Amino acid sequence: MNESCSIAVSNPLCELARFGQSPWLDFIQRSFTENGSLKRLVDHDGLKGVTSNPAIFxxxxxxxxxxxxxxxxxxxxxxxxxxxxxxILAVEDIQAAARVLHPVYEASRRIDGYVSLEVAPHLAHDAIGTLAEARHLWKRVDRPNLMIKIPGTLEGVEAVRTAIADGMNVNVTLLFSLEAYKKALDAYMAGLEVRHAQGLPVSGIASVASFFISRIDARIDAAIDARLAAADPQAAALKNLRGKVAIANARMAYQYWREVTQGARWRRLAALGAQPQRLLWASTGTKDPAYSDVLYVDALIGPETVNTIPPVTFAAFRDYGTVAPTLTQDIPGVERVLHEADRLGLDLAGVTDALLHEGLAAFDAAFIALRQSISMKISSMEKGNAFANLHEHSSGR
Structure with a gap:
């Protein structure tokens, strides 16, 4: 059983720890922290971290x-x-969640217990601006178990390298392709190497690489369905790939992680006390009702990984998730899935590139909408205050 679960009877979320996976929650809200709901998940379900993004805020x-x-x-x-x-509001929310998770941070020896806060999405292609905001947010939140979220664009990865060298904890987000993930992992190691060369310690710095899952299947499956509807002559082979490509893509990323962490470059850093950058499975809520609603948790369980789970999926997995070491199962089969996807022209590389751009645009739109709604609240409250003051003055009070 997960040692952070305080209840006598375990559940699938707690049991993930037996296979080295940490469940995090892809959600943050002030009332959820203040009313004790977040702490209950820590105590009863072995929750080990929280992620946020502009859409959630x-x-x-x-x-x-x-x-x-x-x-x-x-x-x-x-x-x-x-x-x-x-x-002001976001920093307060992150600090409050960080307080709840700090015991996890200490008990896990700084492996878990993190809360993520994202840099402004409009900076995704501005390395200098991203780094400046990362430094600003790191200083503003001022909590050791903060993770700064930086998108895995070319410019973002450049900022990641320096942020790690600075000693920040970093969540590299919006990773869809194996190639983008490789760059994120290299940036983490390069940042640690720069830090060591400066005579600074590399221990106690944490990073995750947020590798997105269900959005890939949603896009690939839609392309498959369109071809099936058009009576594609390769219908049988196409149909066999529905719901398989995203999981195969993730499992190959994990295979790459295993290769790198067994290599000489990583062993040198580990000997200095560095902890590995873990793969974090993101976008793990099932979008197709034909699939199990816990598919992307069940299928991606393995050592030294994180799954950041939406609240509905979190509750579902608690109730009937299946816990087994699935992440390394049938790698030859995984390779066949990706080979078939390529042979059949499903263009995984094009899909992952499009999803990155769409993800950035969606977060930017959410951030703009958020600021607009806050601006409207400010205007409404200021007008209300002005009216109240006028009424008070005219009444002679």
């Missing part, structure tokens, strides 16, 4: 009135714009 802050009291309080103290107010 947009849902948390931009919808409903949960943050209104705090917004009014900030506005009563000083005049701020939407960007500044967002940062």
């Amino acid at each position: 947009q849902k948390a802050m931009g919808e409903g009135s949960e943050y209104d009291t705090r917004i009014r309080q900030v506005l009563s103290e000083r005049r701020v714009d939407a960007a500044t107010l967002y940062e």
